[in-house]
Amino acid sequence: MTLIVYSEKCTGCGACVEACPFGVLSLEGERLVIGEGCTACGACVEVCEAGALALAEAEGPSPRPEVPPDGIWVFAEQRHGRLAPVTLELLGEARRLAGELAVPVAGVLLGDRVAELAPELFRAGADKVYVAEHPALAEFVEGPFTAALTEMAARFRPEILLAGATYVGRAFIPQVAAALRTGLTADCTAFAIDRERRLLLQTRPAFGGNIMATIITPRTYPQMATARPGVFRRLAEPYADAGQVVPVELSSLQEPGPCTFVGTVEEVRERLPLSEAEVIVAGGRGLKEARHFRLLEELAELLGGAVGATRAAVDAGWIPYSHQIGQTGKTVAPKLYIAVGISGAVQHLAGIQSSDFIVAINKDPDAPIFKVADIGLVGDLFEIVPALIAAIRRDRG
Ligand SMILES: Cc1cc2nc3c(=O)[nH]c(=O)nc-3n(C[C@H](O)[C@H](O)[C@H](O)COP(=O)(O)OP(=O)(O)OC[C@H]3O[C@@H](n4cnc5c(N)ncnc54)[C@H](O)[C@@H]3O)c2cc1C
Incomplete structure (x- = not known):
């Protein structure tokens, strides 16, 4: 039009x-x-x-520019030499997409002395790793990161650029998309390729999680998206031990930007981060009081897991926000998810859909959580959870 x-x-x-x-x-x-x-x-x-x-109607569709030469890029988010788990998840997903497009996958490392992380990116799925090292990139500051990634994407021209929807990704990736004058879909939970039109189909929950919207970037490059941590799977087997490392000299970082890095304040975190836990015992409004979360802690401890919560429990002040799971909390992918006194609202389910096995404990047999549960226990949590704890203890002598 x-x-x-x-x-x-x-x-x-x-x-x-x-x-x-x-x-x-x-x-x-x-x-x-x-x-x-x-x-x-x-x-x-x-x-x-x-x-x-x-x-x-415009006279004929506006012509799509020629497909850029450099395949799929994954922004390799790292902090103090540790890669963010979402980077490895996205490299696994990028490999799958690259197979459909027959293009290579590249990881993009920005930082100061970060080249040593390249082998980890090759194992996770990269064919090639671009490394831009500069003192201005030692800590995350939006300006230099935006300038660096924009310059690199404009120079090497990826067809697709993916990043994690973490605090870092959410802060600067939209600025990169604006600088490159292309589109961006934030917070995606699924990707696919439309082979006929050679388009990345970018799917994310919309309207409060009530619909899944699939969005395309049909006329500009790169096709850019950020992805929710914990949704995509890492490769089961290492991809390669080595690959091509491309050091990049940046010209856009000569001038000091308007912001300076002052320091980091560590968030008070749960003992075992939810994103890494293989077992999660999560509680909702059914627990009725803050002190009853002790029951869940006990069960989680016995199973070597972490404690999660619904927004209702967090809003009631029973447990800190860092434990919240769902659309406005964390996305998790444990092997076992035990939902205790949780109704199963769509916004909560949005955060647990990648769990391998779900057990639900709820006294209401019609609670929606039972629709997604592999095992449902209908009854009073204050009887079932202590009985479970006692049974595990008995079992272990
Ligand atoms: C924009 C938006 C974003 C949101 N984001 C999130 C999010 O990220 N995460 C999230 O969780 N929610 C989110 N919500 C809120 C969500 O809609 C629900 O309100 C919330 O998940 C409900 O939490 P709940 O299951 O703990 O509480 P309820 O829905 O009140 O369910 C409590 C359950 O406990 C059961 N129960 C009560 N007593 C017992 C007992 N003794 N034994 C066994 N079972 C018992 C009840 O049968 C009931 O099913 C969001 C909402 C909106 C609008």
Whole structure:
């Protein structure tokens, strides 16, 4: 679609200029000027009372630029020499997508003295690793990271660029997408390839988790997306021991940016991070009081697991937010997930869908959690959980 102006009808009232979400409309005297970047969204057409604006089919579809040469990139997030788990998960997923497109996978390391992490990226699925080392990249600061990744993507031109939807990814990846003038789908939970159109299908929950939206970037490159940690699977077997390391000299980091790194304040974390736990015992409003979480801690301890919670339990102040699982909390993928006194709202289920085996304990036989549970125990949690604890203790002598 394209935006057209009937100048003879335009009164120069400026309502369209105010309504334009992209700020591309302006008035020169009474003449309306359409600047670069108009997406033909139609917001201006809706507010034009004079009927001076309309959307029309462009003459033929706008041509898609030639496919860029450099395959799939995964931003390799690391902190103090430790790769974020989502990086390894995304490399596993990138391998699957790369198989469909017949392109290579590259990891992108930004930091100061980070080249030693390259072998880990090769094992996780990368054919090639770009390494940009600079003192300005020693700690995460949005400006230098945006400048560095933008410069590298503009120079080497990946077809797809993926990153984790972590605090780091959420902070700077949208700025990279804006600088490259391409689209970005945030917080994806599934990817696929439309081979015919050679498009990355980017799926994420939308409208409060009530629908899954599949989004495409049909006209610009790279096709960019951030992905939820804990959703995608790492490769089961190491991919390679070595590969091509490409050191990159950056020209965009010469000037000091407006922000400086001051220091890090460590978050008070749960003993075993939820994202790494193979067993999670999670509690909801059914626990009724903060002190009853002790029961879950006891069960989790016996099973070598961690304690999670619903938003209802967190909002009640029974357990810190770092334990919250779900759409606005963490996404987890344990081998065993025990849901105790949890109804199974869609927003909670969004965070546990990758669990291997789900056990639900709830006194309401119609609770939605039973629809996703592999084993459902209908009854009072205050009887079932102590009985479970006693049985495990007895079993272990
Ligand atoms: C935009 C948005 C984002 C959200 N994000 C999240 C999120 O990230 N995570 C999340 O969890 N929620 C989230 N929510 C909230 C979500 O909709 C639910 O309200 C919440 O998950 C319900 O928590 P619950 O299961 O603990 O409580 P309830 O729905 O109240 O369920 C309590 C359950 O306990 C059972 N029960 C009670 N007593 C006992 C007993 N003695 N023995 C056994 N069972 C018992 C009841 O039968 C009931 O099924 C979000 C909501 C919105 C709108």
